[in-house]
Amino acid sequence: MCIEKSPWEQVIDFHGHTCPEISLGYRVAQIAMRELGIRPAPNSELSVIADTHSCALDAFQVLNHVTYGRGNLKVNEKKSHIYHFQYSGTSEGLQISINTKMLEHLAVAHDHLTTREKQNKNLEAIQSILGTEETLFCTILKVKLPRVVDLSAFSKPEATEQSLPPPHCSIAPQSS
């Protein structure tokens, strides 16, 4: 019998190990889905911009279905754990900032510890990241974004534009 994996198991499987940053991403991804609610239009695509590169990004790939390859997951490196979510075609964005206190769990230097102690520290950090009351974990902001930013930053060119032949191209586009 096939037992379906929990979202947490899916994320850890994909990411390849259990760490505080992936648990942070897991929580942010779930908060985002709850706050964003249903997709505004069937062809509307979610985009995520992270203000720092970390393991957390893999949780968005699994839970929010954004990928580096498709270009709807981007990193705008500012060394801060702030995450922006937005559906294409809307002018409303969601900003989730991790509270400073939580980030201490990611910044602990483990060099002087034994492997066992490191594992325990990691586990403690993960439990705290997943278990801390939401208002102490992060700050959620709904932000209004100009529609023009939305379109240029989040959407690919319209299919009709892409299908036009390049200028001076002598090969006629295939017609059906």
Ligand SMILES: [Zn+2]
């Ligand atoms: Zn990791």
